[in-house]
Amino acid sequence: MGTYYIPRNYRGESRILYIFTVKSLITTAVGAMLGSVFFFIFRSLNMATVGLIIMAVWALIGFAAGALKIPTIVAFPITKKIGGEPIGEIVLRYIKFRKKRKVYTYTKEEK
DSSP: OOOOOOOOOOGGGEEEEEEEEHHHHHHHHHHHHHHHHHHHHHHHHHOHHHHHHHHHHHHHHHHHHHHHBOOTTTTTTHHHHTTTOOOHHHHHHHHHHHHHHOOOOOOOOOO
């Protein structure tokens, strides 16, 4: 009898606190840091609860950017192209494209 290699699924091994992968934990922390600016502004105006709510919304946006993926919906042509890709990668690609934005036009020359 020979020995056989059985592949192991390592997909869930990089999770911290079940819902956080390392990437989503980092993007949540960055979102919370951006939201903490609003928290300090609203705390100085004695409206700390409003600041906490805004900070939580920014943290939720950061989590969504790091963890959620675009679903593949056959009815919409754009989701066929980008379906299954994380939202954060799509946003980064858009930012890179905007820096290099050039418009090419084709003019047909008449002879």
